[in-house]
Amino acid sequence: MQKPPIPPYKLSPEVQERIKQLQQRTQQDSGQRRRTAVLPKRTWIQRNPRLFQITFITTSLLILFSRPLYDVFIADPIPPPRGGAPPGHKLRKAKQRLRNYPVLLGKCADKAAIYAACVTRDLNVQHHICDKEFKQFSECVQKAAKEMKTKL
Incomplete structure (x- = not known):
């Protein structure tokens, strides 16, 4: 058999008032205040x-x-070139020369093919076996450069 629940005890309003007054008096005596200020939000850190x-x-x-x-x-900077930076007009000419090289090689394609065949056949350039073919190729390239009025 279950017991009926006991209702909670409620203080009378006069007693509650008296308790609040006593609490306020003890807080005032001890110098404490109730905190009513809104605290700033803390950062995520x-x-x-x-x-x-x-x-x-x-x-x-x-x-x-x-x-x-x-x-x-952090790394040390790259030192500038010894003679200073090359002037812009020299760079433009050098770029133009690089564009001319394929044209020069195209004009001497037959001599370049003969020299390349010699080098691949003998597999050793250091023994000067293909000197004759190289001279012919070099002369052809220099002649084509003169015709195009460009330096090598």
């Missing part, structure tokens, strides 16, 4: 200091070991 440390260290290591960033910010 304050809430998660471990996560911040892990993120910071990981990012730092990625940057430290990243080769392009290392080259840009």
Whole structure:
């Protein structure tokens, strides 16, 4: 058989009022106040200091070991050329010469093929076996360069 539940005891309003007054008096006597100020929200770093440390260290290591960033910010700079940077007009001429090389080789394709066949057949350039073919190829290229009015 179950017992009927006991209803909770309720204080009378006068007693509740008296308890509140006593609590306020004890707080005033001890110098404490009730906190009513709204505290500022904490940042995520304050809430998660471990996560911040892990993120910071990981990012730092990625940057430290990243080769392009290392080259840009940490590595010693490449020294300038000894004679200074080449003037712009010389660079333009050199680029034009590079564009002319395929044309020169195309004009001497038959001599280039003979020289290449000799080198691949004998497999050794150091013994000067293909000197005659190389001279013919070189003369052809120089002649074509004179016709095109360009330097090699």
